[in-house]
Amino acid sequence: MAVFENPVGRRYGRRRGPFARLVADWAVVLPFTLAIAWLLIGPAANIVVDSLRDSQGDLTSLNWRDVVANPLTRRAIVTSIVIGVTIASLTAVIGVPLAWCVSRLTIGNRSLAAAALNVAANIPATSLVFGFAAAFGGAGMVTLALRTVWADAPTLNIYSPTGLVCIFLYFHVPLFALLVLPAMGAVSEDLWEAASVCGAGTVRFWWRIGLPVLAPFVLAGWILMFVWAIGQYGVPLALGGTEATLNLMTLRIGDLIQSVGSNNRFGRAACLSLLLIVLSVGALWLYRSLLRRALRWIA
């Protein structure tokens, strides 16, 4: 337990009082804690307060009633959740085989693949939207190339919800693949050999062993992708999302904060923010409890 002794006290060879010890143990974390309390915890708590206050500072439930009664915000909540579920599900369906293929590459190639996935996962929203418009937009490279062989080829409207999903997948799938990549090692050759010695075929192996081992990781990844998708602001903003074309919670929050004139706009923004916070915290709790169970399989 030498590790936990206070090195400063030991160095000078004298005992310190409990208060001095406390300071020596915790002082170094103080700037960090103050910064977090002031910049993250305070603002988050203030959102809760804001959502229950009118412009005079009195307690009210008007903000919440406005959010629920206003068809615009109601639709935004529904659209955000539908898009989140769609993205998370499609990402899992594409991401699991992708992670599997990457995990079975040789070491050098796997590093390169991981680096490439990292680029795609961190691509800035503005660059991504521009790249999509240049490639798949109405006058995009791929669209034009398609037209030369097939004159009435259907085009993807990147400014529609479908387009948004396609663009989200571009960075959610790599993110998901990087997240579940370590888990792919849990479906090991040992398991496969043991199963085939017992007479299991490929289908039976995957159904009874492979997928059950991977399931908690995939589910945990699904939850994270849902949280990240509903919280996206940059891509919808760069797409020029308006109330008519793209109506999402994050865009509503941004509009409410920046618009002037409308009453109790901060209150309504706070309500929507609080909804996002509750969804995120709940999902994070699920994510951690799932992963704790899943880690039994990675020894």
Added chain:
Amino acid sequence: MDRLTMSARAPTQNRTSGMAEAAEVLAGPRWLRAAALAGVAVYGALPLCATALYSLATVWRRKPLPDSYTLQWWASTLTDPVFLAAIGRSITIALLTVVAVNLVVLPPLYWSHIANRRIRPLLEACALIPFVLPGVVMAAGINRFVGLWPLTAQLQATPTLLLLAIVATSFPIYLWAVDGSLRAANVIALWEAATVHGAGPWRTLRRVVVPSIRHGLAAGSLLVFASAMGELALARLITGSAFETLPLWQLRQLRGTDANPNGMAVSSLLSLAMLFAFSFAIVLGNRGRVAQIAPTAAKD
């Protein structure tokens, strides 16, 4: 914790030939895997290729490829004072963010390893907040909260507040990257050895620990730099056009009345080049490991 880091180790190394065969059967047909990866790579490369062509095209009408090519957009964008000012602001903010994150996060993280383990849960819990809370929510909350008191209200909508907000929301990625390398370097043994030789904890950090985790520090700093450069939600909602960073400039090229797609393509390629360089540098520097990108549930 380390079990969920992005590891490039093979699941089972030093296989016997029988195992190698089993591995091959388990992995599935090689051609199918290669085709899937190639398909994803092509899909991923298409927007980047289109961006590159846009930055070089003179006119591009009704044909899959531009009519002809020019370097004029590169020259005009790289000499545009508005663009240069925007990229300068972004680089300044990103560099200051890296410095601040190193100063504020590394000491407590180091201390949690060598002296006071109870700091760890605190650090981890704090790192989860920006990890799950959407940037737009943080931006709205921070600007409102700061405005509550006269003393801090003057910070509202200033570049300083933007910097603070970016520091507070981008540190988790640094924390996870450096935490992994502190454990990999066996910092407790290093510290014990240094103490035996009479070095104090901060001298040990400077002279022994920092040199031995330099890859982790570099990876964490690069990730923070890249995320600070690309920060859009905070920049838009905290300062807005009063302090135009690179993403805000790009947004104006995409949507504004003075939209300039070719200039946008040039700046976009610059951002992408930086991202590629950072990603590959991290992977090569860390011997095949990509830094951890998400927290784990393991309690240790």
